[in-house]
Amino acid sequence: MTQLTFRDFAAAVMEGNAVRAAEVLEQLLGLDPPVAVAAAEHFQKSMAADPAFMQKAMGLRAAVTGGSDADIGALLGDCFGLKGAAVPSAVSVLRKQYPA
16 A cells, blocks of 8 residues: 555645545544544635634644644644544554654
8 A cells, every 4th residue: 555645635635535535544644434534524624714724734744743742633633623532543643654
């Protein structure tokens, strides 16, 4: 399987392909399909509602490469609506894919 990136997610969002966006999040964040669908929908709604949202979303890269787990978790909540056990699990998956 090809290693997917947030660029793949962004491309799916820009194309309006919610199914593909969710599939990418399944791999990138280690989410179950229903959670990935909700996360992709949250991202798309937030992007449409707030012109400054993409700046926040782009901050995820900086958080992953130089921030704390709490920083990453907060952005995952803001950008994808992740809550509860999904947050530390997704942080762990990201840390494995993008080691500091």
